Amino acid sequence: MLKIENLHARVAGKEILKGLTLAVNAGEVHAIMGPNGAGKSTLGNVLAGRPGYEVTAGSVEFNGVNILELPPEERAAAGVFLALQYPVEIPGVNNTYFLRTALNAQRKARGENELDSMAFLKTVREKLKIMQISDDLLKRAVNEGFSGGEKKRNEIFQMALLEPKLAILDETDSGLDIDALKQVSQGVNALRSPERSFLVITHYQRLLDYITPDFVHVLADGKIVESGDRTLALKLEEHGYAWVKEHEAGVVGEPA
Amino acid sequence: MSSAATRSPFVESQLAAPASPLPGAGVPWLDAARREHLAAFAEAGLPTKHVEAWKYTALRALAQRKFSTGDAQAAARAIDASAFALPGVDGPVLAFVNGVFRADLSQLAQLPDGLELRPMSQALREDPEPLRFTLSRYEPEKGDVFVRLNAALAGDGVLLKVVAGAKVAAPVHLLFIGAPAEGDVAWHLRHVIELGEGSELSLVEHHAASGDQRHLGTTCTDIVLREGAVLHHAAFQDAAPGAALIRRTKLHLGARSHATVHVVELGAALARHDLQAELVGNEARFDTRGVFLLHAKQHGDTQLAIRQQALNTTTDSVWRGVADERARGVFRGAVLVEPGADGSDCNVQNKNLLLSEQAEIDTKPELVIYADEVKAVHGATVGQLDERALFYLQSRGIPQAQARGVLTAAFCRTVLDDLPNAELRAYLGDRLVAQLPA
């Protein structure tokens, strides 16, 4: 489904991704872990097409299409969704209106029928239930005045509604208390399906207690330096990222 | 605009021959420039309130007054220099009395390396040629007749240069003293200051009085910061209660230069200050902090005008005004972001307190923006102290009157917070508090 080959990317002239390679198949959940500054968020933003992130080499194929050529909205329509680490406030724009516009824009781009307001509201109510979100959130402006937890839940709610093929969660766990973390994880788990893949970017192992990944990758200095199953995450938790750096530099062997 | 018949007494009085010959008189190009400026001044007359820049500052009363053109006795007047020392300001001193340089009150021995400092009068007498371009050129701006008058009659001032790379540690004290004379005197000073590439300078501009008088002083200051230069400029205006002081300070900021200007306005009956900055080099930065504290029938008018003309320039301006009794405070904070000046960031914040039924505040923050990659913010308020803060202090046992005093002092002092010279900061803060109503 997603094939990233030797990806190099720069932000503000500084090279952040330095040859990242990764393949994700349909239905898989991949966790990307790594220390601060390793390039985790850059990866998410590059995949979603955020302006300012300049790809200098490599390729990203999504279902056979080179998505690096596409503007962000076309990537979204193709099924790529990025849950932002810092969701953006858009004052005065009603959340429901925003979602309906987004959903219909995507449907239209895919040649599907646009939903009328009745059908849309019906879908919204279903998803709200899954996400355990009160519909009060819908009446407010997009993310405006939302608490940190509300913003993150709103991201997952958007994901539920837009039903992407590939969901990239950029540190969705950061700034969440344990209850919010559970809610967000439940939402994500409810959306897992054989057709949908996840890229879960996180600094901490604890999110993976709730969202069980099929694979765990360690990203350091712009490259994937270690891949494994979920036990890799536990190893990281135990030894810290310092171990990765040493390990990578070949200073020490794998701890017993 | 004004013919001989309609000239105001003020304009007429300034057309008289100077009390003593102006330095540089007889130099043909300078004579010509002075004549031209004086003619333009006479032609224009004083601006009325229909000129936007003078909308809130009426010059009707000034127009009816007469001033002698300079003080012939300025060099001889007895002055106690020690009375004007400022804490934390212990570098070279250049002192002027009623617009005339006084070597006896100055301290120019052993100037720090890289600092060139001397009076304009000396340069004009010894070797005026290098000043030809500076003193001949004139960029007219609407309502700038005082600049014309200054150009026509200024015979003295400060010539200061910091050579490239020099970092002058001790603050330079520019001292302008008004002293009682036989009548009302008009004096004019012209300052030319240049900071070379990568140089640093700390400057204290100090207007003071050695006794009560009702003189008119005008100053025109041009400050150029070359690439990477850093300037700390503190202006302390403590002129005589009857004086009229009209100043224009114009800064020209090159790439990556940084000027910080602190202004404290306490004195004068009429204090007008045009503070202008042009940010012509990329990544230049200009910060201003200022306060005026007015009482009796004082009239204070600060006109801040900033032009951001290059990429990624930043300006930040925080101003406070307090008007008590029958005083009137005027503030204009204008920022112009020119086409192509992307990455400009500007902020102007002006807060004012009105303490009396008879006082007035007029404020006008302005933004004129022609580039889209900008962050421009301004805010202005006129009002009273924060009631919640007042209550908080009272709830801790501080009597209301005292609480008001504390808060008003804090309101004013905030503009001094980032003045790096701690001794000067403490002194100016105390002077502000001393002028607050008891």
Place this chain on the structure above:
Amino acid sequence: MSSETNDSTATVLRDNAEVAEVLGRQYSAGFITQIETTGLPPGLNEETIRQLSAIKHEPEWMTEWRLSAYRHWLTMEEPKWAHLKLEPQDYQKISYYSAPKKKPKSLDEVDPAILDTYDKLGVPLHERAALAGVAVDAVFDSVSVVTTFRKQLADAGVLFCSMSSAIRDYPELVQKYLGSVVPPGDNFYAALNSAVFSDGSFVFIPKGVRCPMELSTYFRINAQNTGQFERTLIVAEAGSHVSYLEGCTAPKRDENQLHAAVVELVALEKAEIKYSTVQNWYPGDENGKGGVYNIVTKRGECRGDDSKITWTQVETGSAITWKYPSVILRGDRSVGEFHSVAVTHHYQQADTGTKMVHIGKDTKSKIISKGISAGKSNNSYRGLVEVKKSAAGARNYTSCDSLLIGKKCGAHTFPYMEVKNPTAVVEHEATTSKISDDQMFYCRSRGIREEDAVSMIVDGFCKQVFRELPMEFAVEAKKLMEVSLQGAIG
């Protein structure tokens, strides 16, 4: 006898999704109506004014009032302080009166071409088709062609008619209030208007009456080389309440047309007037050719204690907009509000804002201004908050935000604050920025096209003001804004 030269779809005042969908993404009110008109030849002198007054069968006092305004105007000069590039006008080249030839006595007699025009503009005048609960005074060039629901309103005691009828039918009211808020010599354009105004609306809400429906005037300039100088006067007696809407369109013409109106509002004790404008005069083409010069003096006076006047405006049209709807807060505890959205694109210029003059005690004012500049346009907010010595306890809050779309436009803010009372609190805050990159990316990452994202964000930016408009107008305003900003990005 009548045919349309342009069949583009009319804008709608209703929240009619279907019509809204087909709304042409261009200035859609630009068609010309072919009807026979009668009028005065271009030119202005005392004789023109006497003729104008005679055509309208005005009483002697009205003619004299006009003439004295004209004589005063001759002594005045066009103001130059606005941030506008305005070609000097040749006032002798303008025709000061143009009216449909047939003078209708009732709706049935109105030229079908005119009825059709208003239908196309989405303002049907037949009461059976009219907007529910909105009475309309339709002004076509210099005259009011019809006023709907007059009878129903009269039953409630509300007087709503053209200014011409009011001068004939209610001379004592007109004499008492006309020029009492905007004196004939107030400014150059007000003086000109006082001399030559042709028609406009007159509203009188008697004591204690809550006007049973929204009142509205729809202005249409049709004839060529004709200036429109309308005059509106709204008087709300003690304890009364009225909401008034105003809409404006004009055909696409290469020449600039002058629209110099005066609007006066008087609110007596505890009365409330809400005045909303959706201004969509022809803005000129993308090269700055043509368009209406919209130069308007609008002022309300809260004459009585506890009265309130609210101005809400959405300005999307006109080549030049010069207007400052103001409130004189004379009554104690009176309230003035100004909510404005001004959009400029291509070569449009707007210099607009408000004046809030606090005279009474504990008076309050609020100013919310949103400016959006695109293309090569210039958009200025100019405002004055003045607190007189007498205005103890006065409060003002002003918020001005500007959005820039593109590199060649300008957004400017000129607020004046003059405070003479120490118990007043006056606050002003302003920001200028472009649409944030983060907001754009966020919308696009959810699948929304760039252009749609812009209009969504701009709509959100203006929400605070749109909320103040009656529902139908809010929908209209939003559509107009989208049309106005068409092609602004990329």
